[in-house]
Amino acid sequence: MSEDELKQLIVAAIQEVAPEIEESDIDPDEDIREECDIDSMDFLNFLAELKKNSGVTIPEADYPQVNTLTKMLKYMAERLG
C-alpha cells in the first residue's frame, strides 16, 4: 500500500465518525483527536473502522504512538509492511 493510499484509508475511517472532516483540515503533526474533534467513544469507533479496513488492531498501550496523523501513518506502514 502506498503512503497516499494509507492516508486515504485513515482519513476515510476518520470520516466515518466525523463526516465533515477533510484531509486538508488536519494538521498532520497536531493531536489527531483535537484536530478532528473526536471524543473517546468516537476514537474507539474510529479504531474499529481502521481495523475493519486494514486488519491492524491498535492496542490501548500504543495510543501515544498514533496521536498525530504523521505518527499514525508511520505506525500503520510498519505493521502493513
Next chain:
Amino acid sequence: MDQYSYEITMPSLGADMTEGILVEWSINIGDEVKKGDIVAVIETQKGAIDMEVHQEGTVSEILVQPVAKVPVGTVLARLKTNVEVVEEADAASLPASVKSESPAEYMENSKIEMVIPASVVSVISSPVVRKIAQEQHLDLSNIKGSGPSGAILLRDIESALSVSSESVTPAEAMRAAIARAMEKSKKEIPHYYITLDINISHVQQWLQNENADKEPEQRMLLLVVLLKAVATTLIKYPQLNGYYLDGQYRPSKSINIGNVISLREGGLMVPAIHDVDQMSLTEIMDAIRGISSRSRGGHLRSSELMDATITITSMGERGSDSVLGVIYPPQVAIIGFGKPRQIPQVRESEIVVCDVITTSLSADHRVSDGIVGAKFLNALAKKLQKPELL
C-alpha cells in the same frame, strides 16, 4: 374480563418540550401492543424520536393523523386493555409546569398555539395544498384562504411557506429548547455547588489492564466506571435522585442517569440509561455506545428522554479541569466530571504522580444541603478506589 381504555398522548421529553409533531404511526387499529413497543415517530426539538407505549393492549382508536403538530398531552390514540390503568407515578412524564396548573391554565400561561389536526377541522383546501401542508408541517387552520368560500389555494400557502422555511432551523429549535430548560432551572432551582478531586490512579491502572488485550470494540471507557460508581453510591443518597414537582420532592427508586452528549453540529442531547445500578460494566458500555450513536443518527426512544432521575456531564479528555452543571428540571442534581489529569502528590514524604478527576455536584438546595452532597462525593471517591468491585 373488564376492558379499560388507555390513552396514548404526545409525551413531554423534558421540561423544555411544549409540543411535538406526529410524523408517522407504526400501528394500526386492531394491533396488539406490548409495553415498550414503538408505536410512532415524533419530531421534537430533539430530532426524530421513536415513541414507546407504556401499556399493553389493543389499538382501538387513532385520533390524530400524521403529519400534525400537537401540544404535549394531546390524546393521539386509545388502547383497550385488560389491565386497570394506574396513573403513572413517573413524574417526568409531564413537564413540571403542567402538574401544578390545569391544562387550560398551562396553555394560557405558555402561550402554546393549539394546533388542531387537519382531519378534525374542516378547512377547505385543494388536494395539492393538503399534500404540501402535510409535507411541510404546515397548519392550514391558521391560513386565510383567498379562494371560493375561503378555500386555501396554492398561492395562499406559498407566502406561509416562505415565512416558515426561514423561521426556525433544527439547530435553532434545539438552542431554544436548551435555553428554556436552563432558564427555568436557574430561575427556580437554588443551586449549590461542591467539588472534590478524586484520585483515579487505581481506576486508570485497572482499565489499562482490562483493555490491554481487547479489540477496540470491546474496550471500556473511563465513563463506564464513573457511571457505575455514581449509580451504586446514589442508592444511599435518595435526596439527589428524583424529581422536585409541585413544591414537593419525590425520590426515585430507579436510578436513571441522563448523559450529556454534545452533537458535532452544535447543541446537545441528554438520553438516559435506565437502572444503571443494576447493570454490569459491559452492559453500561453497550448502553453508552447505543445512546451515543442514536443521539447523532436518530432513533432515540421516548423513554430515554423522559426518565432521567439525575444527570452526568463529562468533559472527557479534551475539556476543562472541572465543570459545574446546571440542573435539568425537574431533577435535583447534576454531577460533573472534568478532564482526567495527572498531579504530583506527597505520599510518605515521597512525591508520586497520581491521576485525578475533579468531580462536582450541583444540587437543589430545597431538597438537600451541602453536607449531604459532600458526603456523597466522598462516598463516590471511596467507591472509585476499588474499581474491581464495581
